[in-house]
Amino acid sequence: MSGQPDTVCLLIAEARRRFAEAELADPSTDARVLVAGVLGLSLSDVVMRGDAAVSHEEAEQVRVAITRRCKHEPVHRILGHRAFYGLDLRLSPETLEPRPDTEILVDCVLPHLKRMIAEKGSARLLDLGVGTGAIALALLKECPQARAVGSDISEEALSTAERNAYINGVAERFETVRSAWFANIKGRFDIIVSNPPYIPTGVVAELDPEVRDYDPFAALDGGQDGLDAYRALSTGAGNFLQTNGLVVVEIGYDQKKSVTALFENAGFSLLEAHRDYGGNDRVLLFTTRNC
Ligand code: GLN
Numbered sequence: 001m002s003g004q005p006d007t008v009c010l011l012i013a014e015a016r017r018r019f020a021e022a023e024l025a026d027p028s029t030d031a032r033v034l035v036a037g038v039l040g041l042s043l044s045d046v047v048m049r050g051d052a053a054v055s056h057e058e059a060e061q062v063r064v065a066i067t068r069r070c071k072h073e074p075v076h077r078i079l080g081h082r083a084f085y086g087l088d089l090r091l092s093p094e095t096l097e098p099r100p101d102t103e104i105l106v107d108c109v110l111p112h113l114k115r116m117i118a119e120k121g122s123a124r125l126l127d128l129g130v131g132t133g134a135i136a137l138a139l140l141k142e143c144p145q146a147r148a149v150g151s152d153i154s155e156e157a158l159s160t161a162e163r164n165a166y167i168n169g170v171a172e173r174f175e176t177v178r179s180a181w182f183a184n185i186k187g188r189f190d191i192i193v194s195n196p197p198y199i200p201t202g203v204v205a206e207l208d209p210e211v212r213d214y215d216p217f218a219a220l221d222g223g224q225d226g227l228d229a230y231r232a233l234s235t236g237a238g239n240f241l242q243t244n245g246l247v248v249v250e251i252g253y254d255q256k257k258s259v260t261a262l263f264e265n266a267g268f269s270l271l272e273a274h275r276d277y278g279g280n281d282r283v284l285l286f287t288t289r290n291c
Pocket of ligand 1: 096
């Protein structure tokens, strides 16, 4: 922009225009969140200090970020972190970006976790395929008497989850284990949670570029019918649960029936099913109790 100093507002307007040209779904929100994030401002700072001049170096950083977003890299991947259930979570190339819909899983687990803690003073969780740590760390933050093990097949995901545990003040109650599902897991847990890969392999290529090109394939690909992870979870979980323990899983929008059938075959009963913000089936709770 010739001669004129860049301001926060001018950079947001520039971002919005370039995102609209790139045909992104929500140019206005992306422009505000990305520009504010790169400049280290809150969204209310942006309103209050929109006319503030931005240095040449900072404006350059903003323009590099705008160009990345125009190539469909998600805003929070560019910023390197995002909010989830009141936590600030670092992302890495080997972790799925946590979704608002997964906060519903946390909401579904919380009353059960609190009840268990009220009954026996503490509770132990296992988060299989922990990724950034989103689910386990949100539950630890809400329940100071809980402890959690997070497992993942990716060493880099485990380092990211450990870093996030530290940043969010729950590191002393969180440990990690490198494991393909239950392979290296030891002991028994009150609640096993997982947001496993559940997209059928052939469908991954049809996802939005933001997901297909930037979320790790291993965190999306659920095998030919999308159900591979639920086969491993349903057949293994019984050996790692306390009496009256729970298994809570996120599922794809059309998987309630098939995932329930897998768990029923393994001796579990469906206790609760919850929908996401879009009205799709998204979270299932199973118990070993007959109910
Ligand atoms: N919910 C993610 C999506 O819509 C998929 C996450 C997963 O497979 N666990 O792309």
